[in-house]
């Protein structure tokens with residue numbers, strides 16, 4: 279049997295949040311409303327070769343009555359799980375106790391139990407009936423203490439839970455980071471011996487998945503940069519006058535294509551990280567500035583000083599005057615001599631938007647054209663906006679339903695955190711891109727920006 283875990287407990291204790299966090303997918307319904315989950319829902323988690331199931335269940339509603347039903351007749355310990363099966367087979371019980379029937383069904387079909395409680399609420403004996411029912415199932419089990427708003431009652435909970443569950447762990451469903459997630463998976467592997475081998479491989483599968491998502495993000499960014507920087511909008515018309523009057527239309531079409539292409543890349547990123555529920559237009563994932571609000575370009579991309587420094591270096595390197603290995607982390611801080619910056623003043627002058635052109639065609643008629651974008655800052659702006667979304671998505675726990683916080687997205691700062699060796703190829707590649715030259719392995723060059731400079735093993 280594929281390892282399966284049924285997440286059970288009182289209503290509104292974070293069961294669905296645990297499922298969402300472990301599934302790394304936000305399509306699990308989580309809400310403040312008690313009784314949000316009404317039927318059990320099974321999520322198949324496939325990670326490389328590893329496969330397991332997480333089952334979200336409704337909360338216990340009438341555990342004392344259910345326990346009373348189970349205890350109606352004397353049952354020895356070895357017969358208790360049969361008694362729970364009898365409960366599930368009894369039509370009247372299913373009618374009377376739909377929530378308990380829903381949550382017990384996957385357990386009796388072989389799932390292990392993850393029992394979730396909240397340490398911000400005091401322990402009370404009212405929980406004993408449901409814990410006793412779970413014990414009757416005879417299935418492997420673990421208790422998770424979820425500190426929804428505080429850890430005030432952790433000790434009392436531990437005292438009580440240890441009497442019913444072999445393993446008791448603290449797991450914050452909404453704040454848990456990746457290490458805590460991985461530690462929990464490691465604990466799963468010890469829960470039920472026949473599953474231990476397949477569950478042990480889960481940990482490396484999760485790490486591999488994270489690396490895969492990072493690499494895929496670099497590829498999305500590289501495609502986006504290539505597409506936006508190289509794009510041209512053209513149209514043929516019979517005469518020059520028509521070509522001229524077409525220019526504003528062409529420009530609007532050009533901008534609209536670019537904006538859509540950027541949106542598409544951001545959508546792909548969101549899908550890649552399985553944050554399907556986040557609506558970008560009403561969360562802080564919204565890029566409040568329009569892509570062509572060029573006033574903001576220095577804030578997103580490189581500022582004037584950085585641009586001058588990078589321009590000087592990229593220009594000098596193109597002319598073979600400067601060995602790029604000097605481009606260390608201090609580069610963007612403007613510690614370069616005035617000479618280098620001065621020499622790039624002309625280069626800064628090239629800081630214009632895409633040009634419009636009219637061209638007479640050999641067989642008669644005219645072609646109006648806009649693009650490609652030669653502005654040197656443009657690739658940095660695109661990259662900064664993409665990284666802004668990326669940084670929020672890749673660190674975000676999938677159980678979170680609050681809005682996102684905004685911090686500094688300036689790409690220059692992110693670049694400065696990398697070593698000189700890592701920065702250098704990025705400047706070079708983006709410079710070649712805005713000069714419309716071929717760039718090899720752009721995705722690979724960008725990788726340190728997506729992995730925070732850490733090269734995964």
Ligand SMILES: Nc1nc2c(ncn2[C@@H]2O[C@H](COP(=O)(O)OP(=O)(O)OP(=O)(O)O)[C@@H](O)[C@H]2O)c(=O)[nH]1
Nearest residue numbers: 289290291292293294295308309310312313314315
């Ligand atoms: N701050 C914080 N909030 C949490 C945590 N766990 C759950 N919540 C919140 O508590 C509420 C209930 O969470 P759910 O995961 O829907 O709980 P549930 O047990 O599945 O609830 P039902 O399906 O209604 O039984 C939601 O508003 C969650 O965002 C936590 O660890 N920290």
Ligand SMILES: [Mg+2]
Nearest residue numbers: 293294314315
């Ligand atoms: Mg729920």
